[in-house]
Amino acid sequence: xxxxxxxxxxxxxxxxxxxxxxxxxxxxxxxxxxxxxxxxxxxxxxxxxxxxxxxxxxxxxxxxxxxxxxxxxxxxxxxxxxxxxxxxxxxxxxxxxxxxxxxxxxxxxxxxxxxxxxxxxxxxxxxxxxxxxxxxxxxxxxxxxxxxxxxxxxxxxxxxxxxxxxxxxxxxxxxxxxxxxxxxxxxxxxxxxxxxxxxxxxxxxxxxxxxxxxxxxxxxxxxxxxxxxxxxxxxxxxxxxxxxxxxxxxxxxxxxxxxxxxxxxxxxxxxxxxxxxxxxxxxxxxxxxxxxxxxxxxxxxxxxxxxxxxxxxxxxxxxxxxxxx
Amino acid sequence: xxxxxxxxxxxxxxxxxxxxxxxxxxxxxxxxxxxxxxxxxxxxxxxxxxxxxxxxxxxxxxxxxxxxxxxxxxxxxxxxxxxxxxxxxxxxxxxxxxxxxxxxxxxxxxxxxxxxxxxxxxxxxxxxxxxxxxxxxxxxxxxxxxxxxxxxxxxxxxxxxxxxxxxxxxxxxxxxxxxxxxxxxxxxxxxxxxxxxxxxxxxxxxxxxxxxxxxxxxxxxxxxxxxxxxxxxxxxxxxxxxxxxxxxxxxxxxxxxxxxxxxxxxxxxxxxxxxxxxxxxxxxxxxxxxxxxxxxxxxxxxxxxxxxxxxxxxxxxxxxxxxxxxxxxxxxxxxxxxxxxxxxxxxxxxxxxxxxxxxxxxxxxxxxxxxxxxxxxxxxxxxxxxxxxx
Numbered sequence: 187x188x189x190x191x192x193x194x195x196x197x198x199x200x201x202x203x204x205x206x207x208x209x210x211x212x213x214x215x216x217x218x219x220x221x222x223x224x225x226x227x228x229x230x231x232x233x234x235x236x237x238x239x240x241x242x243x244x245x246x247x248x249x250x251x252x253x254x255x256x257x258x259x260x261x262x263x264x265x266x267x268x269x270x271x272x273x274x275x276x277x278x279x280x281x282x283x284x285x286x287x288x289x290x291x292x293x294x295x296x297x298x299x300x301x302x303x304x305x306x307x308x309x310x311x312x313x314x315x316x317x318x319x320x321x322x323x324x325x326x327x328x329x330x331x332x333x334x335x336x337x338x339x340x341x342x343x344x345x346x347x348x349x350x351x352x353x354x355x356x357x358x359x360x361x362x363x364x365x366x367x368x369x370x371x372x373x374x375x376x377x378x379x380x381x382x383x384x385x386x387x388x389x390x391x392x393x394x395x396x397x398x399x400x401x402x403x404x405x406x407x408x409x410x411x412x413x414x415x416x417x418x419x420x421x422x423x424x425x426x427x428x429x430x431x432x433x434x435x436x437x438x439x440x441x442x443x444x445x446x447x448x449x450x451x452x453x454x455x456x457x458x459x460x461x462x463x464x465x466x467x468x469x470x471x472x473x474x475x476x477x478x479x480x481x482x483x484x485x486x487x488x489x490x491x492x493x494x495x496x497x498x499x500x501x502x503x504x505x506x507x508x509x510x511x
Numbered sequence: 512x513x514x515x516x517x518x519x520x521x522x523x524x525x526x527x528x529x530x531x532x533x534x535x536x537x538x539x540x541x542x543x544x545x546x547x548x549x550x551x552x553x554x555x556x557x558x559x560x561x562x563x564x565x566x567x568x569x570x571x572x573x574x575x576x577x578x579x580x581x582x583x584x585x586x587x588x589x590x591x592x593x594x595x596x597x598x599x600x601x602x603x604x605x606x607x608x609x610x611x612x613x614x615x616x617x618x619x620x621x622x623x624x625x626x627x628x629x630x631x632x633x634x635x636x637x638x639x640x641x642x643x644x645x646x647x648x649x650x651x652x653x654x655x656x657x658x659x660x661x662x663x664x665x666x667x668x669x670x671x672x673x674x675x676x677x678x679x680x681x682x683x684x685x686x687x688x689x690x691x692x693x694x695x696x697x698x699x700x701x702x703x704x705x706x707x708x709x710x711x712x713x714x715x716x717x718x719x720x721x722x723x724x725x726x727x728x729x730x731x732x733x734x735x736x737x738x739x740x741x742x743x744x745x746x747x748x749x750x751x752x753x754x755x756x757x758x759x760x761x762x763x764x765x766x767x768x769x770x771x772x773x774x775x776x777x778x779x780x781x782x783x784x785x786x787x788x789x790x791x792x793x794x795x796x797x798x799x800x801x802x803x804x805x806x807x808x809x810x811x812x813x814x815x816x817x818x819x820x821x822x823x824x825x826x827x828x829x830x831x832x833x834x835x836x837x838x839x840x841x842x843x844x845x846x847x848x849x850x851x852x853x854x855x856x857x858x859x860x861x862x863x864x865x866x867x868x869x870x871x872x873x874x875x876x877x878x879x880x881x882x883x884x885x886x887x888x889x890x891x892x893x894x895x896x897x898x899x900x901x
Contacts, residue, residue: 480714
């Protein structure tokens, strides 16, 4: 083990860790606001780069029809004035996709909007109607959606991997590509962005309030549905952007969402599904741990990473209090 | 009235059953192994069309009952039970090794012959009471590992590293490759694992590079096999890189791009059929299969995996014809199945897409690596025949 190898491993762990971190933050945020453990976040991450590949080849990706179908269901459920947002959004999205075919710059924006629209529609159609349900029912729904979305991913994009071109090609130095720098930069920016959003903007504060205490927030005029939608929108945007930035480094395929999401989940659990900073640090820990175990004991890597859960769960079980709001 | 109708229906169905020879097929048309399973399913659809046109085997209609196991062992076992109850004369499938292993007890209990389309040697070796009923068409890791090591020795390689999937595929390759390498005097300096869904193999690649092997074998299949090769290149590895025949599909070239140029791999002869010397036994059969498949599914659509399915039918068809002369399946299905199994085992010198099959009591694979493997190099985004072992 010399310094070069050490630095490579550190960089590699960091690069993966920040992506797990963003997913962990999204999971914590969505859980806090809606009590949904967003298992399909990995699928949302995977939809973005694969849709991009399709769009750049001049084809409309299947995810667009999925989003429009869910948007239609959303409009039907909302009816009246509330149906305006999904309908206009859907039409706008469709037109944007028609224009963006084969145009890299527009296409990137289009797929991010697509995933955000899809994420919000998912919340509106599947989770909002079961708002009062137990965490377990919500989890069952989330797992069901994960299985369905992964299956749809296979139908839309086929079984093989795809590799979009990197936004920035070339290497800064040996072991760190410009694309890797982009991933790190994006993580830092989103961290700062989220921090400012929750500290300074009224909306962010309202979201935190809704996360803290649903009933209290409602008494103060914060609508939990709206808070849920915003939480889903932020989570899907982070997932989509991470997916786009990560895909040139890792080869995207329909099945990779789950493992990424699961490692984000491990990190979120390390933070007790409640603390943002601990979840993010936990994610960095998972990334670094993974990178070093893959060097020293590659055959047992996965098992060792998930073994990290045991002490975390033990700790959580010691300090758990059974207080329902 | 309803009962009458039902009784009539049953009568009609059983009358039809006497006419039609049912062959059960299980493939992984969806799930992670779909890129292998889809060409296999397509091949059977194509065969069905052909048999409907030409009138089947020995004057009897043949019906393939094709079920999808979604790359899942439980589903494969359930499908097999269903096929046995449907009264199939034989089962072909399935695509993956674990699921094929799961099907063995079912067919052995029901005494139905089975031809697997999966790679591992464990499916047919050793030929015990259960595997008595099981045959397979794809080359084993052992066979292909022999080809790789032979090529390495010919190139003067002294030290080798290995990185493969941490599942049955990668472990099987590790076992047979490392044993064969040691037997031929090569030194195995590193043996690493990674998961199909991994997003980074930097740690493993660094370890390999640090040991400086002359050659590295990547024991992986499909597009997930690109990641270690690319990482090795990025970390400055300049030695020879070998892949297994599990990457021999166009998607690997598409995702790999320039990173996989110069890769060496063993493959079934059909992969480079038109480049084979005229004396190579499989050449004509393979060109015929490719032409039929491309006529139906488009130019460049064929893969080596669909050819394994075709090989299974090449073996089954003459065995069916011979067994039909001995026993009438409509009268005694059980002894027909037993006769069919014996006739499959009696197959001698059958030239197929992937080699020449000669089964025996101890050998239910029936391939010799000289006929069943060729070395291929990736050059300009195409498969180029490097050498044969004949």
